[in-house]
Amino acid sequence: MKYFIAMCALGSLFASTALSQEQPALSARIAKTLNVDGLSFKDLDSNGKLDPYEDWRLPAAERAADLVRRMTLEEKAGLMMHGTAPSVGPGAGMGVGSQYDLDRASEMIDKRKVVTFITRLSGDPAVLAGENNKLQEIAEAGRLGIPATISTDPRNHFQFVLGASVSAGAFSKWPETLGFAAIGDAALVRRFGDIARQEYRAVGIQEALSPQIDLASEPRWPRVNGTFGEDAQLAKTMAEAYVAGFQNGETGINRDSVVAVAKHWVGYGAAKDGYDSHNAYGRRSVFPGNNFAEHLIPFEGAFKAKVAGVMPTYSILEGVNLDGKPLEPVGAGYSKQLLTDLLRGKYGFDGVILSDWLITNDCKGTCLEGEKPGVKPTLNEETFGMPWGVEDLSRVDRFAKAVNAGVDQFGGVTSSDLLVEAVKDKKINEERIDQSATRILIQKFEQGLFENPYVDPETARSIVGNPTFAAEATAAQAKAMVLLDNKAKLLPVLSGKKVFLYGVDPKVAAARGFTVVATAREADFALVRLNAPYQQPHMNYFFGSRHQEGDLDFKDGNADFEAFKSAAKEVPTIVTIYLARPAILTGLRDRAGAILANFGASDEALFDVIEGKQKAQGKLPFELPSSMAEVLAQKSDVPHDTANPLYPIGFSMQY
Template sequence: MSRPDLLSHDGVAFRDLDGDGVMAPYEDPRRPVPERVGDLLARMTLAEKAGLMCHAPVAVAPDGGLVEEPSGLLPAAPTTRAVRDLHLRCLALMAPVAAGPLARWHNRLQDLAARSRLGIPVLVSSDPRHSANDNPLTSVPSGGCSRWPEPLGFGALRDEDAVREFARAIRAEYTAVGIRMAIHPMADLASEPRWCRTAGTFGADPEVVGRLAGAYVEELQGPRLGPGSVASMVKHWPGAGPQAGGEDAHFAHGSDQVYPAGLFELHRDQFRPSLRAGAAAVMPYYGRPVGVPGLAGVGFAFDREVVAGLLRRDEGYDGIVCTDFGLLTDAVLADGSVWPARAWGVEHLGRAERALLLLDAGVDQLGGEWCPEVITGLVAAGRVSEARIDESAGRVLSVLFRLGLFENPYVDEERAVATVGRADFAAAGAAAQRRSMTLLRDDAGILPLASGIRLYVEGVDPQVAARYATVAARPQDADAALVRIAAPYEPRERLPEALFHQGRLDLPEPEREHLCALAAALPTVIDVFVERPPVIPELAESGAALLADFGADDAAVLDVVFGHARPEGRLPVELPRSMAAVEAHPEDLPGGTPDPVFPLGHAAEARDWRPRPAR
């Protein structure tokens, strides 16, 4: 594909995006961004403007090819049609493709966009790609990116510098492959223990959550949005944590957000540091608030008071507001089943009526949609003015200009391969996995274990464990046991809900009995992956030692268990005593269940944490 000619005017190089041989104002890198935006808007058709207002998911072939007939569980836009015919310029990357093919795909995508009438480049976005969670609706397997703990682990560290180091690695790896918008961080307060999105938050401590989310945004974007930045879309305004019964708003039975403790403002306030940091975009959540004075009781994005009022009027925010994905169109899944659009409170309305509500509320982009014809139809019917469309299209163009995409949207494939998963990023991520681990209990002082002991393992790769100890095949042949488990959840049968870990937090009786019996037979160290706060009072009492991790590989856990790394985390969430305590707890109150097993901020003292010689 041919790329725009690089020409010169008055000694200034510019890309001749419209191919007329003359430097148009929007092509002039010297001009202020508002001037360039105004000039470009005046040249655009209504269809081209409407295309900017859809933020669609796309797939990528493993070799870096464009995918025109997407397959897989979730629907995605056909790439060439989306860019060439529908004029979409914001595309969410949904695939864990390796760095080389991904960079190649990105350049092909930009070539496709460059052949359009005005040569407007594409902004590629992504959900998180650096942590343990691999739910394709909330995160993406790494594709070779460095691996770090979940954001909840940074909440355990409470360390702003560690968050900034993490964000710097993300920025370097994302920009290397052409991802210029992060659909993260989450500034939500993890107040409801059953909520399935807890691992993606910075925890339940309000001071920690707001501070770390703000630092994350600052480091992704830099002092000002520019050619080296990754634009941040902070979510989920005005706080997605207090889900009724802990059920998630991706699904109709989890549509309600409730505030029995009256703490709506506490959740909203966690977004202020991110907004002050200049977050380029904000994503409201699906949930509909129940019983909040002044709000309409519909999904947050549909409520004018939530977007135009609380966000734009009260916080002075003038960046992009993009809905969470799938508010207009029902999704037909790979098995033929239908996942209804998450239009809670306005399910009875058609797509055009929903879009009208969103535009009136102050939304700029329809997340997960590739239906610009709905927007143009509203203008043609006289229900929305083109001036209103210009507001949203202008906000999107402003971000593209500020990121430098009009000057150079391309990436270097060799640099991408050399950058993604770079050794120093991998080492920093590995260190953060270890540091964020939290020692919950070691009353007997069993930790660190002595090197070379006979060790029985469950949930741990025996080959990795063999680097630290003699692995025993049976408990009766061992000196100690190490068991890794994940926080319990209730499996849901139907997709896509089966991808979310929801429901009860206590261990099923067979697993509980097995672990308690093992702990009674020999000294047992139990490590729990805390993606949600588990209800495990029996393990806290029976195990010789109890650890929490927030996304760590086996080597990281074994390094801590054998004293090669020190656990520095403090619990970023409370571990409740019982499911009855969880069920009686106000969904909007962070912590505060009666008699928790371990309170928010708990950590046992890691005494003399260094390797012990073989016995």
């Protein structure tokens, strides 16, 4: 029979000075407990005695060393896989849904020895907490009772792209990280990280696959949205605050931490032609400005806060030399120069290096060439990959090369058998495997997961997105907005006026005392929401169909642009534009009465700003170019370097 025990002996101290600690809370559904010297411990391997790795009084490193000695090669290889928690129903191939497929999860944990998973479940926080408890129960039943670590892509923002972020759902909804850069307040970023940490831990998530601290030097790049912009020193400050918030301090991992994974090491933002290296056609970052050093600066903030994880970029870096030698033309997950020499050597990073997803898989057929016209591109994590620069190696040899380069854990795969094969073929020393296993286990011990991996579903429901957190998030949405223009002096707007809306909820406007009219001609003013323009020239690729690529200017025929022009002909118009990446606003500036940039703002937050109840305090975290000709002339690795920007980096106005 399953059972759950929770014990907490507050103030109980062991007599030995060397082992003196307070009794932690214990929770178990499978393991029995041992009583030693008046204290309680979990008998995770069911041998009836207290082993060093079960003794919470010992340092994490000592416990990890003991556990690694007890593990088989297969179990250590399983530790080095970071799989996708399998789900049921539509989207199951990517782990999307509201419930786990427990049969498949059991197969991963029991047979492949995998105990780290990304979750892509969404929905009610109590349900998510309960599902994560089920994974922990399967893990606890394993031979050594090693708890699961459950990770997530960011889930507290507006934009979400499968494979990069998750819909916020019930979680507090903050501006994008670009918005935090616009505000420029490190204390606010740390507060956000602390709130997200509490929400994650409440539902049983212990690892954040963030922050994304790539320097956004190429304005066409579709992943600018997840960064802190193109000011390296500001990104450094924001990175330190973000990590400190998630990890519950700047001294390393503790029982209340969420492990932060800084990404993507390094140079990802210098994407050639702006195309992203999730895609075969965008696998390269280029450095014509010889500016690689500036791309390192944001990571220094994460290192200062003792970030626990680092994720290498997919990209192959061209035009970069280290110690007088050009980089090997491989993705960073295979680069000994970037991982061992630079990251571990120069920067002294001693945490876990987690590869980006699927770097050891093959990329063939539609992965390379795209789907046929009329066929929706699909992704199966077992048959899709990003093995840039090592396409000709076998999968076993890819695992060996990545581990020998410095990788500790492999994202998106559960092929532990191939790693075992690489060791047995003497392509990797088992001592090297022990190093990675130890690093991974130390973090699990430091987080207290061996003692208490379970969460309370009802507590999760009360913490996630609670009114206090939600109010702080909405206030931040408003603060992050940037006033770019107010030449018609439309702002602030007094309630009671007649307004024509495009892309804005009329119920919100009516609740604020405005009269919503059907046509712009009837209105006193118009309020129009736009998205930064983009094209999708690679709709036949899985990520290309989801990424915002191409030119940054509005083209005639763009539905949003035409709606704006139509309204602006009739009535003074306020336009707010969501900047997922820089936009060229030359076509808007002469027509709009006021322009507000936003980085994720609800209609409530928007009305707070246009009514003057909350000031737009943001400054542009990147420049807004004046033309595509200038974008084409800029260097992909050099930030804010167009010759005549329409709005320079740091621009803002007040009213």
